[in-house]
Amino acid sequence: MPLASTSKVVLGTIAFAVFWVLAVFPAVPFLPIGRTAGALVGAMLMVLFQVLTPEAAHAAIDLPILGLLFGTMVVSAYLERADMFVYLGKMLSWKSKGPKDLLCRICLISAISSAIFTNDTTCVVLTEFVLKIARQQNLPPHPFLLALASSANIGSSATPIGNPQNLVIAIQSQISFGSFLLGIFPAMMVGIVVNAAILLCMYWNVLTVEKKDVEATEAHWDAHVVTEEDAVAHRFTPARMAHPTTEDSQRWEDVLNISQSPLVDKNVDIIEALELKADDEIYKSPNGGLRTNREINKSPNGTLRTSREISKSPNDALRTNREIMSPNGALRTNRGMRSPIVAWTPNREIRSPNVAINSPNGMLNVYSHENNDLPKKKWKRTLWKSCVYLITIGMLVSFLMGLNMSWTATAAALALVVLDFKDASPCLDKVSYSLLVFFSGMFMTIEGFNKTGIPGVFWDALEPHSRIDHVGGIAILSIIILVLSNFASNVPTVLMLGSKVAASAAAISPSSEKKAWLILAWVSTVAGNLSLLGSAANLIVCEQARRAQPVGYNLTFWKHLVFGFPSTIIVTAIGLTLIKG
Secondary structure, three states, X not given: OOOOOHHHHHHHHHHHHHHHHHHHOOOOOOOOOHHHHHHHHHHHXXXXXXXXXXXXXXXXXXXXXXXXXXXXXXXXXXXXXXXXXXXXHHHHHOOOOOHHHHHHHXXXXXXXXXXXXXXXXXXXXXXXXXXXXXXXXXXXXXXXXXXXXXXXXXXXXXXXXOOHHHXXXXXXXXXXXXXXXXXXXXXXXXXXXXXXXXXXXXXXXXHOOOHHXXXXXXXXXXXXXXXXXXXXXXXXXXXXXXXXXOHHHHHHHHHHOHHHOOOOOOOOOHHHHHHOOOOOOEEEOOOOOEEEOOOOEEOOXXXXXXXXXXXXXXXXXXXXOOEEEOOOOOEEEOOOOOOOOOEEOOOOOEEOOOOEEEOOOOOOEEEOOOOOHHHHHHHHHHHHHHHHHHHHHHHHHHHHOOOOHHHHHHHHHHHHHHHHOOOOHHHHOOOOXXXXXXXXXXXHHHHHHHHHOXXXXXXXXXHHHOOOOOHHHHHHHHHHHHHHHXXXXXXXXXXXXXXXXXXXXXXXXXXXXXXXXXXXXXHHHHHHHOOOOOOHHHHHHHHHHHHOOOOOXXXXXXXXXXXXXXXXXXXXXXXXXXXXX
């Protein structure tokens, strides 16, 4: 393709340079606006500089890719609510036999999860959990964090929904989900094994446990099977309550910690009971009683009254249409209020519709007025989770059958929304709309850069040496993809080179065209392991680990490069021999 006019080449290059700087260095000091805004700035400059017409810019946006991204993100959000990632987390620590076993499990589970739920989602969900396990066992976290990030990248190469560049390749090449999977799956599995072997070789001494400590380590490991709360701790924001410094307030803290007591009667699911939210926010009154935020006032005789028709009964109990004082001094409610504590009784008994503790003999007895509802709620949740898994499996089967991936993913997402039968805002809020906007801006920017003719001239110079009908050509093509993926990021590389590489291979044979697309998918994905900046998954693991409290860890650029460089070269080379056209 010949170069465009000099003005278009210069101005288009400037617009692309702005996009590239902000995409690779989103916090650059002179314009710290981030990747998403940087992509929009690049697209706008392409239009302002008249490299692209507004109509051409709009046409450059690939709606099927955006639809597939949106659908898979919504499905992932509902799978998270259905505890899928909790189960993945528990698999890491269940009956683990030590540090080396843990590292291999991380490699395998991270790879499989990434192939189905995308590498970024896997890293977001599992990073803090992996860090906690390493800290519990007094192990250095970086081998396990490297295993998570690198295996997520390698595993994501196996399917069209594993990462963004594969989405682009699957849509542009029209390769079916099944053909894509069969073509790359052998390379992915061998790559995971080789990657794990490299990690074990590099960190064998760090992961080795003395013989005399083996039994103690295994016992300690079994004793620390990760709880559901640990596995999803990053998803929740802890509730805040004011605790006055009184003896009764301290007892309320004991109620919050009741689930940790060995004396608790396990007939009640105390965790579910304590998670029920209060209708009214509870505060401590001046006389040591409890008042709500619904204007509770003190009467002249020292009793409490509310603004809701309080009347004194003959037996000196307070009566309202919501609250009835029982004869023994316990405050009862005539409807299923979800208050954590209703009142303290003279015999130090805590009574509420959800939790009660009586300690006449020193034992803690827990009961719930909603005990009869708990089995029903559990059954409903189990049924709902099963339906979520079935819809997800149906989506994957539809992909394998060759149905349109964009519409299939969107249909699965909408089916989950309808199944949930409630406001979908919480799950839709988890969709990364900034990523969708970033892709839209990037599509326009890359299209403008292609119009300058620079990528075409670059490829014309290299194409005779990069044909995939001989080993040397495959090697040169792989080096070009690897370098560009780390210099310009993997998705822009795929957008710039994809059609050109495919056209060159199509001149050889139809099967060569398919193989060229799969080579592009494999190399551009594994290239993300070369450096910390090579893929978004690496940065997610780095940032999640650094911010994790109180077990934070800083995975440095050089620690990643020492492992990433040899792993990327070896895994890429071995995988190329297994790619099937």
